[in-house]
Amino acid sequence: MDNHLQQTNLRDQALAVLKTRLVSGDLAPGQIYSAASIAAELGVSNSPVREAMLTLVNQGLLETVRNRGFRVVPLTEKERQNVYDLRVLIEIPSMARLASMKEKVAARAAEFEKIAADMVACAEAGDIVGYLNCDRDFHIGLLEMLENDHLTAIVANLRDQARQYGLRALSDRGDLVKSAAEHKPILDALIDGDAERVTKLMTAHLSHLIGEWAG
Template sequence: MLTPRSNIKRSSLRDQALAAIREGLISGQLEPGGIYSAPGLAAELGVSATPVRDAMLTLVHQGLIEAVRNRGFRVVTLSAADRLDIVQLRVLLEIPAMEELTGSPQVKDHYAEFSAVAADIVTAARHGDLIGYLDADRHFHLGLLDLLGNRRLVTVVGDLRGQTSLYGLRKLCARGGLTASAEEHLPILDALMGGDSHVTTQLMHKHLEHLTSD
């Protein structure tokens, strides 16, 4: 059952419906393999079906759900092969980008900002705040990529992250590894700051391996 959004303003119905559905996906209220209709979710949220349908189409684009004709939308279940494919793509895109950022003035200029975000990730992990963890984690990784000024790269990696983030969080929580994963962010940032591309690459490989571990 999704949390009703009684205070949703008309101008932001789609965005807040998207946030509510995303929370349902992260918390597991909307289960992998489950099929949900826009009118049904809209009734739970107390809003009309149109903004909910628009929000769900956004999630289709991000690869988190898929349209099922005449039934609604199914929450995507990733196979081990799917996860491996996505992680391989992320390795091909993110690690060279991190190498390019290593020792760059942009990282030095934004070190305090990303250091604070890394601390937020750890705090969220220790409190079991999955939504806070996911938001801060996304800010950290996509924010660093954004320093390169390549918006297409940020968009593509953001979509790939969206497809694996829910699975990765659940698996990390089940293994009790969420805090350990959270604590990897500051060393990555310090390697970038220190200009050590070899260490940066090693740390990023280790960080991405969480997504393929069972």
């Protein structure tokens, strides 16, 4: 895969790459990383990568280490539980409400069916980054149909906070496909307008955040 970035919106692209690596655990807690080494890997100058890393410092995901670089801030079990609790409180009722808009979801069924299928393909190939990108497109894309920018921003931020270190181990033993396969039934329940089923499926799906996805 070509890791080099296009010469547009470099800071935003670098930020997206770093967030994915944080969530997947490719940037490990407690480890120190330099903007220069990551910039060289991505084929860009130091400036946009450093700006992206400083953004992550402001978001509490990284901390600066004088004359050395940036350290990944570990996520405690309590913090992970807090993120999970918030997503349960916010995301599950929102998805259940989306079930009352089944015609709107059905109109974009093919789009989300493809994302769900691509996610399974990424899981089968062991592509953690691809899996996470599809997972974000699926969940955030659906929530965007509620036309509440504050809601989607909050959920997107919570997703960034949850480091799913266990995904690599799940992939290595072939279990990531099972998690990927949970998305199509959620979409089917939304299209059927079955809020109760959506709630049940989303509750089971998010429970992975404090289970095997957590590592």
